[in-house]
Structure formats: structure tokens, C-alpha cells
């Protein structure tokens with residue numbers, strides 16, 4: 001049986017800021033059903049007290065050196081499905097905080113120490129519990145040191161003699177970039193701080209460690225795997241990724257239809273399906289109530305957004321057209337949290353158009369479900385989007401996605417063809433507000449043709465992005481990684 005340790009800094013239902021958590025909480029379940037012995041490891045943040053009330057102590061006082069200091073970690077065990085262990089790495093000094101990575105003011109200043117600690121603790125736990133993983137599947141920079149550790153200070157341990165690493169990029173813009181002095185805290189050999197190692201223009205880059213030392217690299221859509229090899233999307237990593245293109249794969253994220261399905265969604269006002277579509281209207285009315293928007297919007301097209309409010313998501317485009325958009329006979333609701341400038345922007349828009357616009361700044365899973373169910377259209381004009389999950393959820397809810405043709409948005413949504421009546425959404429190429437407005441207007445025009453709109457909704461709802469196929473692809477990559485020849489000592493720093 002293939003043994004996989006799945007290392008992630010966020011996992012639903014325990015802690016979440018974005019799509020990474022959805023993937024980390026659902027892909028392991030699909031891998032398990034394909035016969036994998038999969039175990040998940042994540043930090044024990046403050047909120048985990050509540051989200052994992054049933055847990056038992058697995059290991060105590062694991063010693064982790066960070067620079068000259070020794071920190072102690074306890075590891076608790078809970079589970080995802082009854083048979084998928086989730087290891088929670090506890091060190092209150094690092095993780096007993098309200099947020100995962102930082103506050104609205106910025107990242108926590110000791111993020112390097114926090115995730116050096118987490119990464120090493122994952123490996124030490126394997127040793128302590130005598131778990132010899134075939135694969136350690138790492139996600140994003142927070143776990144990016146693990147591949148470097150496996151190739152260096154942990155390489156001669158029998159525990160890891162056969163271990164291969166797979167690293168998944170969920171968003172290449174987040175890189176774990178720190179001052180070079182931080183390097184000595186990692187405990188890696190000094191010669192790992194060079195251009196073929198962790199050094200990036202005089203700084204230490206943890207993402208780069210992952211890209212240099214993992215055996216296989218994946219990202220979350222085929223299109224994004226191509227985009228990140230270009231300077232426009234690679235955020236400085238395009239050269240490395242091009243040099244590793246034979247080891248780079250794009251596998252689309254699946255979604256958890258047990259959680260995101262209008263036929264069984266526990267958060268929405270009425271259940272509906274393709275054969276009982278009219279009940280979606282109840283969800284719309286409930287959503288309008290939720291936002292205290294007037295009843296006259298019940299018969300108007302309602303557009304929705306659920307998002308981290310970050311530059312990546314294309315809100316500058318939306319801001320530019322908001323006045324024009326609001327001159328149309330529509331409603332608009334938004335749920336999001338992130339950068340202060342977007343909080344201010346959307347709150348101002350909300351005040352300007354109180355009869356048409358509902359704004360909720362914050363994180364609210366229940367409301368996210370209500371928006372998916374209650375809206376007619378879902379907006380994702382992202383500048384870049386590695387995979388994107390909300391457009392896929394939207395499909396299932398018959399909430400027609402309007403997206404920019406980038407990354408996973410391009411791979412999952414096909415543009416509506418007005419002549420043939422085919423497609424699963426509305427898509428624009430060029431990153432411009434004019435294109436966005438034009439595309440929204442195309443959608444609004446079709447909305448008026450009730451029959452055509454309904455057919456489009458049904459076509460959306462018929463799409464299937466469940467995990468099975470993607471999990472199979474990961475299994476194939478795991479097998480590929482296992483077959484890779486172990487490189488000779490020192491070879492990888494010369495890569």
C-alpha cells in the first residue's frame with residue numbers, strides 16, 4: 001500500500017483561508033478510496049481547539065532546533081474520515097494565534113521560524129512514530145523546506161531511504177521570501193544557500209527550495225502549469241520551472257460535492273436540482289433578505305462574488321466599471337476579506353448603491369453557500385487564478401460563472417456560444433474593464449431569454465469535477481516519483 005504523508009498549512013474543516021484548505025481536506029479522502037495509506041499533517045492553530053474537539057496526544061516534546069534554540073512540539077491526532085489520521089503540530093509560541101499567517105497589517109514576523117518548525121516536526125514525527133512514507137506530498141511554501149531536508153540532513157536516515165517528494169503549487173505568488181540571515185535557522189548545509197539552492201537575489205526563498213529539490217512538481221490546472229513558465233505569471237520562478245518542465249504537471253482540483261451541492265446543502269433555504277430548478281428562487285429571496293436588499297430585486301439578475309480581496313482577483317477591473325454596472329437593472333452581492341483598500345472600496349460602493357448592492361466584509365462559510373445558491377451569476381475576473389474553486393461550485397448551483405480566461409478558470413469554463421447555444425459560462429481574454437463589462441452584458445442579454453438561460457443553467461449543473469479523476473492522476477505521479485532514481489549525494493545542489 002502506497003504510504004503518503006500529506007503536509008499542508010491549512011485543511012478543512014480545521015483551518016482555512018482559501019482553496020488550499022479545501023484541497024487538503026478532500027483530496028486525501030479520494031486518495032484513500034484508491035487504496036492509499038494517507039496521513040495528513042498541519043499546524044495546531046488556536047481555532048483547532050474548536051474545530052478538532054476530539055483528539056488524542058500522539059507524541060510529546062519533539063525537539064526541533066531552529067538556529068541555536070530548541071523548540072518543543074507536541075503532536076495531536078484527530079481524523080478526516082474515520083480512517084484518515086490528521087496530525088496537529090502544536091507549539092503555542094508559533095501557532096496559538098487568531099490567524100494562520102498574519103493580520104490585515106501584514107504577515108507574522110516569525111513566519112520563517114513557524115514553518116521551519118512545522119516542516120521539521122513533520123519529519124521528526126515520522127521518525128518517532130516509525131512511519132516511512134513513500135511520498136511526502138507538500139503544498140505551498142509553508143512546507144517547501146521538506147524536499148530540501150529529505151535531500152540533505154534527513155537523507156541518510158533509513159526512515160526516508162525510499163521517500164520521494166511531490167510539491168504542489170497552489171499559488172506561485174506566495175513564496176516565503178526572507179532575509180538571508182534566516183537561512184541559518186533552517187539547519188540546512190551552508191552550500192544550500194546558493195543560486196542552485198535557496199538563494200533568490202540575495203534572499204532566502206522557501207518556494208525555490210521546493211522547486212529545486214522536490215522530485216515532482218504539480219500545480220492545480222494545466223493552463224496555470226503553462227502560465228507559470230512565463231515571466232508574466234511566474235513571479236520570478238519561470239526559469240526554474242522551465243528547467244524542470246519534464247517534472248511539472250497540471251492537475252485540476254476536484255470539489256467536494258458532499259459539501260457543495262444544492263440538492264443537499266445544509267446552509268441554504270431550499271434544496272433544488274436540475275429537475276426542480278424553480279426552488280432556486282427561494283434561495284435568491286433568502287439571500288436578498290440576508291443582505292437586506294429590496295424585494296424588487298427578486299426578478300432581476302443577481303451577481304455574486306465570494307473571494308479573498310487581493311489584487312490577484314481582478315477587483316480593480318470591477319471597481320472601474322461599478323458605476324456603469326449599477327446603472328443597469330441588476331443586483332450585486334459580495335462576501336470577502338483581505339486587503340484594506342478593497343474593504344474600503346466595496347464598502348463605499350455599498351453605501352453608494354444601498355438598494356442594489358450588498359457588501360459583507362468578513363469570512364462566512366454559511367453565507368458563501370447562500371451566495372452560490374441565491375445568485376444568478378458569479379463573477380471571477382481574476383488577473384491570474386491557479387485553479388479557482390468558486391466557479392466550479394457555481395456550476396453545480398446553476399449560478400453561471402463570468403470569468404477571465406486564465407489558469408483554472410480557462411480550463412473549467414467554456415465560453416457560451418450565442419449561435420450554437422453551447423458553453424458553461426462567459427469568458428473574456430484580455431485583462432480590461434471594458435472586456436469585463438462587455439462580457440457581463442452578454443450574460444445579462446441571455447438572462448432575458450429565459451429558455452436559453454435555463455438551458456445554460458442545466459448545462460452548468462451537469463458538469464462533474466469530482467475528485468476521482470484527479471486523484472487517479474496524483475496516484476500515477478506518486479508511482480512515477482517512486483520510480484525515480486535516487487540522486488547521488490550533493491548532486492541536487494549542482495542541478
Ligand code: ADP
Pocket residue numbers: 017018019020022306307308335336337362363364365368387388389390391
Ligand atoms: P483562493 O484559494 O485563491 O482563495 P479558490 O477559489 O481556490 O481561491 O478558493 C477559495 C475558497 O475559499 C472557496 O472555498 C471559497 O468559498 C472560500 N472563501 C473565500 N473567501 C471567503 C469568505 N470571505 N467567506 C467564506 N468563504 C470564502
